[in-house]
Amino acid sequence: RKEVEQDPGPFNVPEGATVAFNCTYSNSASQSFFWYRQDCRKEPKLLMSVYSSGNEDGRFTAQLNRASQYISLLIRDSKLSDSATYLCVAIKAAGNKLTFGGGTRVLVKP
Amino acid sequence: NAGVMQNPRHLVRRRGQEARLRCSPMKGHSHVYWYRQLPEEGLKFMVYLQKENIIDESGMPKERFSAEFPKEGPSILRIQQVVRGDSAAYFCASSPPNRLDNYGYTFGSGTRLTVV
Numbered sequence: 001r002k003e004v005e006q007d008p009g010p011f012n013v014p015e016g017a018t019v020a021f022n023c024t025y026s027n028s029a030s031q032s033f034f035w036y037r038q039d040c041r042k043e044p045k046l047l048m049s050v051y052s053s054g055n056e057d058g059r060f061t062a063q064l065n066r067a068s069q070y071i072s073l074l075i076r077d078s079k080l081s082d083s084a085t086y087l088c089v090a091i092k093a094a095g096n097k098l099t100f101g102g103g104t105r106v107l108v109k110p
Numbered sequence: 111n112a113g114v115m116q117n118p119r120h121l122v123r124r125r126g127q128e129a130r131l132r133c134s135p136m137k138g139h140s141h142v143y144w145y146r147q148l149p150e151e152g153l154k155f156m157v158y159l160q161k162e163n164i165i166d167e168s169g170m171p172k173e174r175f176s177a178e179f180p181k182e183g184p185s186i187l188r189i190q191q192v193v194r195g196d197s198a199a200y201f202c203a204s205s206p207p208n209r210l211d212n213y214g215y216t217f218g219s220g221t222r223l224t225v226v
Contacts, residue, residue: 043201043217044153087152096141096205097166098215102152 003027004090004101013078013108020074021104023088030090030099033071035062038085038103047073047086078108112137114204115184116218123192123225131221134184135204142185143215144177147199159185160207192225199223 006023013019025033033050048055050062050071061074075082088101115134123129135142144156158166159179170177174192179185189196199222203215 041199041222043219045217046215096143097155097158097168098143098203099155100145100153 001026002102003099004088006086006088006101006104008102009105009107011104011106013075013082013106015078015080015108015110017078018074018076019078019106020072021086021106022070022072023101023104024070025088025090025099026069027090027092027099028069029092032091033064034089034091034098035060035071035073036087036089036100038087040085044087044100075106078106080108080110082106083108114139114202114216114218116200116202116221118221119219121221121223123223125193125225126191129189129192129196129223129225131187131189131200131202131223132184133187133202133204133218135202136216138206139204139216140207141205142179143203143205144185144187145201145203147201147220149198153201156187189223192223194225197223197225 004025011019035047036044037047038044048057050064052064054063059076063072085103085105087103090099117132142159145153147153155169157170157177162181174190176188199220201220202218205215
């Protein structure tokens with residue numbers, strides 16, 4: 001079983017709609033979590049950190065459920081420019097290695 | 111403040127040749143991480159280095175792959191006797207020598223290796 005798992009998608013989203021997707025992690029020792037965004041053939045870029053209390057950054061909302069070991073990302077009022085692959089990332093308490101999920105592809109269409 | 115610099119951006123090698131990928135971390139960052147991304151797959155951790163030390167190489171293939179981060183100069187990922195299966199995007203990331211939990215990593219633009 002992979003340490004971090006994501007639905008690969010694609011999620012086809014009408015422009016202006018809301019889309020949400022989850023990521024599950026298997027290692028209960030994972031302490032910190034992030035969402036990264038990766039555009040085709042480019043480097044991953046940090047979208048936002050994920051906090052236990054949930055956090056919002058503009059149209060993006062991230063949630064962490066430690067009991068069920070999943071993280072979610074919700075995008076409101078989707079823009080065409082939101083089309084990308086969203087990578088869920090976990091880091092264990094000890095050491096600094098980031099573990100990536102396989103990514104969820106989102107396609108926003110007019 | 112320049113970001114993480116990787117070169118070359120694209121590298122073509124024939125089977126059996128050596129590939130050298132370079133990564134210069136952000137100014138002030140002393141931790142370097144290498145990741146590999148095969149076509150249509152996620153990023154896989156390879157190795158974590160600090161200056162002159164390999165901290166975690168649990169993701170490195172047992173043969174042909176090596177990495178270093180000398181006291182002076184960039185980090186180097188070296189692949190000897192490349193095979194077609196080594197064709198991938200290789201990303202380098204760096205972080206400062208303190209807690210990174212809230213800041214993630216900063217990635218370079220990657221080196222796309224093609225083995226022909």
